[in-house]
Amino acid sequence: MSKAQSKPEGVTPSQTVGPYFAYGLTSNGKYDWNDAFSNNLVTADTSGERVRVEGRVFDGDGNPMVDCMLEIWQADAQGRFSDPQDKRALPNSSFKGFGRCGTDADGRYAFDTIKPGIVHDPDGKPQAPHLVLAVFARGMLLHLYTRIYFGGEAANTTDPVLVLVPVDRRATLIAQQAHCNGNAVYSLDINMQGDNETVFFDV
Amino acid sequence: MTLSYPLQSLTAHPPRLSPGYKSTVKRSPTKPLIPMRHTLSELTGPVYGHETVRENDNDLTLQGKGEPLGERIIVHGHVLDEDGRGVPNTLVELWQANACGRYVHVVDQHPAPLDPNFTGAGRTQSDSEGYYRFVTIKPGAYPWGNHHNAWRPAHIHFSVFGHSFVSRLVTQMYFPGDPLFPFDPIFNSVTDEKARNRMVSDFDLENTQPDWALCYRFNIVLRGRNATPMETK
Numbered sequence: 001m002s003k004a005q006s007k008p009e010g011v012t013p014s015q016t017v018g019p020y021f022a023y024g025l026t027s028n029g030k031y032d033w034n035d036a037f038s039n040n041l042v043t044a045d046t047s048g049e050r051v052r053v054e055g056r057v058f059d060g061d062g063n064p065m066v067d068c069m070l071e072i073w074q075a076d077a078q079g080r081f082s083d084p085q086d087k088r089a090l091p092n093s094s095f096k097g098f099g100r101c102g103t104d105a106d107g108r109y110a111f112d113t114i115k116p117g118i119v120h121d122p123d124g125k126p127q128a129p130h131l132v133l134a135v136f137a138r139g140m141l142l143h144l145y146t147r148i149y150f151g152g153e154a155a156n157t158t159d160p161v162l163v164l165v166p167v168d169r170r171a172t173l174i175a176q177q178a179h180c181n182g183n184a185v186y187s188l189d190i191n192m193q194g195d196n197e198t199v200f201f202d203v
Numbered sequence: 204m205t206l207s208y209p210l211q212s213l214t215a216h217p218p219r220l221s222p223g224y225k226s227t228v229k230r231s232p233t234k235p236l237i238p239m240r241h242t243l244s245e246l247t248g249p250v251y252g253h254e255t256v257r258e259n260d261n262d263l264t265l266q267g268k269g270e271p272l273g274e275r276i277i278v279h280g281h282v283l284d285e286d287g288r289g290v291p292n293t294l295v296e297l298w299q300a301n302a303c304g305r306y307v308h309v310v311d312q313h314p315a316p317l318d319p320n321f322t323g324a325g326r327t328q329s330d331s332e333g334y335y336r337f338v339t340i341k342p343g344a345y346p347w348g349n350h351h352n353a354w355r356p357a358h359i360h361f362s363v364f365g366h367s368f369v370s371r372l373v374t375q376m377y378f379p380g381d382p383l384f385p386f387d388p389i390f391n392s393v394t395d396e397k398a399r400n401r402m403v404s405d406f407d408l409e410n411t412q413p414d415w416a417l418c419y420r421f422n423i424v425l426r427g428r429n430a431t432p433m434e435t436k
């Protein structure tokens with residue numbers, strides 16, 4: 001093993017995830033491979049309100065994107081992150097807060113998780129409950145970041161990130177409660193382009 | 204250690220709309236991205252440790268009943284931040300075509316043989332200094348439908364996490380001197396030549412193992428530099 005190089009000239013550029021990531025990166029049961037990730041974030045010790053977040057992903061022609069990889073990152077129900085950089089105690093220690101899902105033949109995705117708690121912004125202002133969503137696909141040279149908020153949350157009106165978004169585009173970030181048989185189901189489609197083009201963030 | 208993630212680092216990446224790569228036309232946003240400050244949601248990220256990675260997950264030649272066909276290679280390097288510090292204990296995932304340029308994926312219809320002893324998927328965790336190492340088979344070039352006689356240069360796909368969700372990187376590692384470089388719109392979507400060359404591995408004679416395998420070095424540089432009071436305002 002040799003030494004790390006001196007200061008790099010810049011980051012390694014991003015390239016598309018391509019069409020063939022599924023057998024390596026997502027859980028799908030089709031290949032003889034020990035899945036590292038799934039779209040179910042709920043573990044035995046996870047506290048909080050169970051929710052399913054689901055929807056479909058569409059390209060600029062309105063066709064479903066059947067080869068998307070979506071990743072979510074979120075706080076637990078108390079607003080803490082499963083990351084050593086978050087120094088607060090984490091009683092539900094097996095909750096990782098990370099999920100990965102490949103879209104199906106209809107461009108559909110679904111995550112089973114819990115509604116996250118309040119995370120503050122750098123000024124200490126509370127943010128409304130949200131998931132951070134990263135979108136990867138063939139035809140995307142660099143993934144996109146967006147957020148998923150939860151319809152019906154009073155805090156959405158004062159969320160310091162949502163208020164940066166033009167009023168007529170905020171709906172593209174807020175999942176609406178669909179039906180409820182046992183656990184709450186929230187639905188949000190991702191549109192790469194078009195009248196309802198999803199808001200993506202420059203982060 | 205607290206890192207900051209200036210947007211300036213993103214200029215090395217390809218523009219999302221790169222019409223030479225046709226699929227980008229309907230799969231890139233038309234409206235400008237909305238700037239926002241990083242909150243704890245962006246500045247933290249998933250940590251996956253030893254419970255995820257099994258022994259030998261980093262050796263793609265050991266996954267079948269026999270040895271896969273093709274040229275055995277070692278691919279190793281460091282995962283680094285922009286200041287050159289190793290990124291320790293971070294998950295590195297890899298997937299690739301076999302020696303014939305064929306993926307296991309059900310969608311891949313390239314009429315080249317599958318290898319029953321090769322899945323093309325591996326993963327590892329960087330060590331305390333950010334070092335990682337894989338043993339695999341050199342992937343073949345393969346055709347794709349972007350334009351007439353389009354072939355992807357041989358490449359290995361990499362997925363890396365790093366210190367935060369905004370340091371997340373998916374990229375492709377290329378091999379030095381590939382004659383397909385000038386013709387590949389995905390490789391050339393990175394417009395800056397220096398940045399483009401950071402995706403090309405170096406042949407590593409020093410770590411080539413005699414009578415066993417050639418070695419390539421590929422350092423992966425993720426977003427993140429030392430925070431200064433000016434930057435964290």
Ligand SMILES: [Fe+2]
Binds near residue numbers: 018020355358360
């Ligand atoms: Fe590929």
